[in-house]
Amino acid sequence: MSPALSRRTVLQLAGAAALPLSSGLFDAAQAAPSGTLTIAYNVNLPSFDPTVGLSAVNPTIQSIYQSIFDAYVGQAPDLSFKPGLLTKWGWNADHTKITLELRKGATWHDGSPVTPEDVVWSLQRAADTKSGNPIQFVWSKVGNFKIDGNTITGDVLEFEPTLFKWMAFLTAFVLPKAYYEKVGAEGFEKAPVGSGPYKVDAFERNAFLRLKAHPGYWGAKPAFDTVVFKFVTDPTSRVAEIESGGSDITFEIPYEEFDRLKAKPGLVGQTKPVSDIAMIFITDIDPMLDRNVRLAANHAIDKKAIVDRLLKGYGVPIATLEAPGYAAFDPTIKATYDPELAKSLLAKSGFSPEKPVKFTIQTTRGFKPKDYEMIQAIVGMWRKVGIEATIEVYEIAQHFELRARHALAPAAFYNWGNAIGDPSTSTGFAMFGPSPHCAWKGKDLVERIGPLWGEKDEAKRIAGWKAVDKYIAEEGEVIPLFQYVQPIIHKTGLKIVAQANGMILPQLIAQA
């Protein structure tokens, strides 16, 4: 554990210390302007193609994609599904065919109509291994499409119960066949065309993206004719942006700053739990093969204290990898904070505060709010019951690589997003041995989870996942910590519909 002061820490400390000084001198933040909405956005937009490469699977960028492009299926603020470019979708009785119905009257930004051929081409392109679509393994499970008017039918090549849920999320966007084939991949990057509520007007990479309302949009007319996404990746700079009045909305700022800013005249703060959780992966290596150690590590953590003290209350403690609002969330599964129980469990395996069990816990530092501080607090709680953990800081890129190689430390902090709220994309991929994202490769879970992938009865499938979650909690094979709460700060005079998937969609922002 190194106490060295990094440049990033100096930046954050200096920013945090200096920003409060600005209070009261000038209140630059004023009521939102009409006509143009400016969002200080926390990540850059690397690429306009929402179906290929790294940015296609980055959940944070999806807000921009959903402003420009239409997903096959829409998603409501509470994670439920609603018509998007498709008005109807479903399986046949024996789940061997799918039927999709395209919305009538939808148009591309260049004025041409969205056709069933566009939908089929988008699905086929996504399923093509040569396209570079990272979710190709989902899209390749349907094929042999036929078009009849606005209705598309296709064969199920391999049953994927979450297919239609995926149609609302990563890489699930319909692109214009004729235009794309005319301009090619690089031409599309330079002048993208979608069918979403906004069209691209100007783009200065790493600086801003300016959008104009699409006059031919099939849905409700957006309240703002012009939307500017300013790419302000530094949190201190985002705070300064909203405080100076340079932007109307920002988010993903330190909770302390959120509390300070929302008390200022002219600014309003709102929070909403989002589909993103903090967790600690447990790798099935010594000493985590000992059930007593795993359970003790779980019971020794006071999640409420961490949320209250480190996150200023902006978090929801969880007992499984399913957060409230997810399809398989089961409130009857409880995670108890019981240090005495933790001590007695460790004692059964011959460990005590005087003779602690030792292992390494890996964490990022500054990747998520208070990540390192949280792990420090957890290590302190563990020490009291007889667990001596050494903190190892790594970059998020290293985490991905180590996880894919099944080479994480016995404990490793991570945050897991699940914007479609399905158990297969939380417990499933995080805990199923053959998944490259899984740290616990035990056969016990492979046997329990395996049959659920192909389960066609939805009620039975969800019940199955709940049973798996209960088993995991009883065995302590992962440490779920809490559900994140997203702080959004905006000027007065704006009405924002916060999304449970964390997206900030300009089409859902209006003047109050």
Place this chain on the structure above:
Amino acid sequence: MRWGEIIRRLVLIPPTLVGVAVIVFVLLRVVPGDPIAMMIPPGASPADIDRLRAFYGLDQSIPQQFITWSGQALSGHFGRSISLHQQVFELVLARLPATLELALLATLIAVVLGLIAALIGTQVRGRRAEWLVDGGVGILLSIPDFLWALILLLLFGVLVPLLPISGRIDPEIDVSFHSNFYLIESLLTARFDVASALLHHMILPALALALPFAALLARVLKTSLAEAEDQDYAQVARARGFSRPKILLREVFPNALIPTVALGGVQVTLLLGGTVLVERIFSYEGIGNMAIDAVINRDFPLIQGLILTFAVLFIAINLAVDLLVTLLDPRLRHG
């Protein structure tokens, strides 16, 4: 520096760049952090991962990858960015002008401020006012550029919101450019309203980069001026009855300039390095800002392209400074 020396330096450029390229290429692939691991979606099988790895050419051995990349580099392509899906050469060419304009403006500000501070410091040498100048220079020098960036952002962006704190130009302005040198082009085409908007966005990041640089220039120049003032030619000029300002500007300054230019040249390369964090803080769209994203995303082709660009800039600046010092110093010019 004689012609022979210049030719020797020019000949050394290609092997230097090849050396940089090899080191960067190998280092990127042996340090932890795999771009493919970062884009593996949930549910991907080992075959899916292999497919993605092959798609980006990362399934080959390091020497094979280097040969492929070298071939692309020799034909002027430098590969395709993993995260931005565009040719690295095009991306760097599009963004480099923004950084060069920022660095140029920062250097101009630093030279002006440094010169003024050094001349004032020399003029008041031995008096109490010299403490003020030295103290001011000390403060400017002790605060690094990225902290100046935060201080300026809070002072002029939030406390007294006079200047924009993000981007290169207002998103509301509709203007087209033929080149990516926006400021220079708008000045040359007499679009002063656009130039003014660009300068408004550039002042704070340029000042953040310039302040420590100006302090260093002031300190070196002031010391050189003091040394030169004690030389015989200055004493002779004083004996002939010339005024102090005249001696300073005409006799002392040209001689004191040589070590300042030599050190200033090195400092310009450090200033370019400083653009990485300062551009990030001000969301300025130069190659520094792009470099951070490239590293976060482990975008190997883009990182390689950007480091080679920085290497070319450093070599070019050092060569230019050496030539300039030779021009200024007759002893070097005539061997």
